[in-house]
Amino acid sequence: MRRLAVRNVSIVALTAAMLSVGAAAPPSAPASTPPTPTKARASGAVIPAAPAISSVPTKAPVKSPVAVGWGGAVSSVDKDASAAGIDALRRGGNAVDAAVATAAALGVTEPYSAGIGGGGYFVYYDAGSRTVHTIDGRETAPKSADATLFQEDGKPIPFAEGMTSGLGVGTPGTPATWERALDSWGSISLRELLKPAERLAKDGFVVDGTFRSQTASNQERFADFPASAALFLPGGELPVTGSVFKNPGLARTYAELGRLGTDALYRGEIARDIVSTVRTPPVDPDATRKVRPGDLTTGDLAAYRTKSQAPTKVSYRGLDVYGMAPSSSGGTSVGEALNILESTDLSAASQERYLHRFIEASRIAFADRGRWLGDPAFEDVPTKALLSQDFADSRECLIKDGEALKSPLAPGDPAKPVPCAAGGTAAPTTYEGENTTHLTAADKFGNVVAYTLTIESTGGSGITVPGRGFLLNNELTDFSFAPANPAVHDPNLPGPGKRPRSSISPTIVLDDNDRPLLALGSPGGATIITTVLQTLTGHLDRGLPLVDAIAAPRASQRNAARTELEPGLYNSPLRAQLEALGHAFTENPEIGATTGIQRLPDGRWLAAAEKVRRGGGSAMVVHPYPNGRPSPSGGR
Numbered sequence: 001m002r003r004l005a006v007r008n009v010s011i012v013a014l015t016a017a018m019l020s021v022g023a024a025a026p027p028s029a030p031a032s033t034p035p036t037p038t039k040a041r042a043s044g045a046v047i048p049a050a051p052a053i054s055s056v057p058t059k060a061p062v063k064s065p066v067a068v069g070w071g072g073a074v075s076s077v078d079k080d081a082s083a084a085g086i087d088a089l090r091r092g093g094n095a096v097d098a099a100v101a102t103a104a105a106l107g108v109t110e111p112y113s114a115g116i117g118g119g120g121y122f123v124y125y126d127a128g129s130r131t132v133h134t135i136d137g138r139e140t141a142p143k144s145a146d147a148t149l150f151q152e153d154g155k156p157i158p159f160a161e162g163m164t165s166g167l168g169v170g171t172p173g174t175p176a177t178w179e180r181a182l183d184s185w186g187s188i189s190l191r192e193l194l195k196p197a198e199r200l201a202k203d204g205f206v207v208d209g210t211f212r213s214q215t216a217s218n219q220e221r222f223a224d225f226p227a228s229a230a231l232f233l234p235g236g237e238l239p240v241t242g243s244v245f246k247n248p249g250l251a252r253t254y255a256e257l258g259r260l261g262t263d264a265l266y267r268g269e270i271a272r273d274i275v276s277t278v279r280t281p282p283v284d285p286d287a288t289r290k291v292r293p294g295d296l297t298t299g300d301l302a303a304y305r306t307k308s309q310a311p312t313k314v315s316y317r318g319l320d321v322y323g324m325a326p327s328s329s330g331g332t333s334v335g336e337a338l339n340i341l342e343s344t345d346l347s348a349a350s351q352e353r354y355l356h357r358f359i360e361a362s363r364i365a366f367a368d369r370g371r372w373l374g375d376p377a378f379e380d381v382p383t384k385a386l387l388s389q390d391f392a393d394s395r396e397c398l399i400k401d402g403e404a405l406k407s408p409l410a411p412g413d414p415a416k417p418v419p420c421a422a423g424g425t426a427a428p429t430t431y432e433g434e435n436t437t438h439l440t441a442a443d444k445f446g447n448v449v450a451y452t453l454t455i456e457s458t459g460g461s462g463i464t465v466p467g468r469g470f471l472l473n474n475e476l477t478d479f480s481f482a483p484a485n486p487a488v489h490d491p492n493l494p495g496p497g498k499r500p501r502s503s504i505s506p507t508i509v510l511d512d513n514d515r516p517l518l519a520l521g522s523p524g525g526a527t528i529i530t531t532v533l534q535t536l537t538g539h540l541d542r543g544l545p546l547v548d549a550i551a552a553p554r555a556s557q558r559n560a561a562r563t564e565l566e567p568g569l570y571n572s573p574l575r576a577q578l579e580a581l582g583h584a585f586t587e588n589p590e591i592g593a594t595t596g597i598q599r600l601p602d603g604r605w606l607a608a609a610e611k612v613r614r615g616g617g618s619a620m621v622v623h624p625y626p627n628g629r630p631s632p633s634g635g636r
């Protein structure tokens with residue numbers, strides 16, 4: 001029955017895909033560039049070296065939320081970034097190459113969400129071995145940090161003073177993530193993959209409404225830092241929608257990274273510029289803002305390492321769902337919630353019962369997350385126990401169809417699961433910023449990447465490294481400034497070299513033959529977990545085509561007194577029905593911005609993105625259906 005349900009979902013998605021028009025990448029530039037001296041990896045096999053990627057602009061890409069076809073796919077929030085990834089695929093690269101090229105371009109067009117001043121988590125499916133691997137590229141605290149990093153006179157400092165400061169800046173992990181991924185599975189050099197993004201920064205991209213509005217929300221902060229003001233507020237004004245935005249400083253930085261490698265950022269001149277900016281933030285002399293310096297050192301940057309680790313894994317409806325293990329709480333929280341929902345037939349449930357069960361599973365998972373999740377290098381994180389079905393069953397029985405649970409809900413003990421136990425002492429969920437970006441990529445060999453990268457808040461710290469063209473993160477504000485409840489151990493307090501807890505949830509779903517069925521992820525801070533969970537259940541259980549599961553109005557419960565609802569739910573009759581059960585709600589105009597990729601039964605890829613959120617996303621394939629047909633090396 002489980003396999004039948006999965007097959008029915010695929011048929012629904014395939015039917016919808018055949019009715020949609022796939023968006024193609026722009027035609028590739030003339031193949032006159034020399035080949036790169038690296039070998040390509042195709043499901044473990046060696047193939048001829050891929051040609052270099054051209055930095056010559058071609059036909060402007062078209063933005064579409066869905067695309068279907070052969071030869072590989074990329075989905076991101078931005079059309080220029082998706083086109084950079086498709087260009088890598090067109091030139092013989094694989095999903096990892098496409099992901100890095102897309103991420104680099106997002107650093108140009110989505111500078112308030114991601115960039116080389118931040119970090120992220122990379123999940124990779126290798127078609128040759130049919131295995132899933134991950135890279136933890138999370139930022140780290142300085143070696144000098146301790147639990148009182150954000151405290152003064154024994155009390156937490158105001159969040160705004162941590163958010164816009166050198167104090168909140170962690171050692172960036174994004175460049176090291178690119179290097180680790182390419183060294184492990186890539187086929188094209190970082191230098192070549194950076195060229196489209198370098199050109200995009202130099203020649204500029206067209207400002208849209210989202211970029212302008214995000215600049216406007218940061219206008220006061222940016223104005224207090226001369227380098228940020230000069231870049232993002234030219235002439236003291238907001239960038240005009242439809243104008244061309246250029247970032248020559250970032251173009252030079254990318255060229256330097258391409259020429260010298262990531263050592264330039266961790267041990268070279270860029271490292272020294274980052275440290276100088278953090279330790280002595282360049283504030284406008286007339287600014288009244290209190291900007292605290294940080295204690296990041298060149299030694300902290302030189303010591304930074306990514307972590308390769310096993311993914312989280314749960315079985316759901318006969319499928320294997322892989323995610324990101326701690327330091328992210330994404331894989332454990334999504335996995336625990338899926339285990340809780342496993343016993344409910346969500347496909348047959350009414351919309352009211354489905355949302356009620358989804359909200360309660362999210363509430364429970366967040367209660368357990370707050371008590372147990374932190375950096376496993378510093379905390380005893382019971383990852384295996386949190387993902388056990390026994391623990392999920394002991395927590396699921398708390399859910400009653402006729403009555404909502406109350407928050408803050410106390411955590412359970414995964415080491416000693418007791419059915420329906422009252423649990424320990426409750427603690428509220430601490431604040432986490434709501435910006436980030438996610439991309440998904442697949443290639444003709446069957447490899448898949450789900451990659452979420454971030455600089456934390458929209459605009460990060462607000463501080464641009466002078467002359468370098470990128471914003472520094474404020475990821476350390478993801479630490480608890482103080483224990484959420486002094487009576488409960490908080491595993492997410494700062495520490496020397498510690499990674500702050502994240503909610504990033506890049507997810508890959510495999511079928512019962514260990515082949516990719518689905519990959520997805522989202523930005524949104526702590527709402528990432530609920531967004532991924534709702535999209536998964538909307539597609540796998542409710543039968544929505546992937547693009548519609550992404551577009552569906554969202555709810556987000558994070559062990560808080562009120563559940564956030566997007567307008568489509570807040571203004572619907574469902575709200576009153578759920579309120580009758582005891583739920584309380586607040587309206588959130590926009591939750592998350594998902595991208596995903598699905599493998600269709602005939603071997604084609606379906607790429608999907610947002611229809612409306614953040615101005616709509618950009619899904620592309622190499623050879624769009626119905627014009628494209630499988631090549632001897634494309635698809636199975």
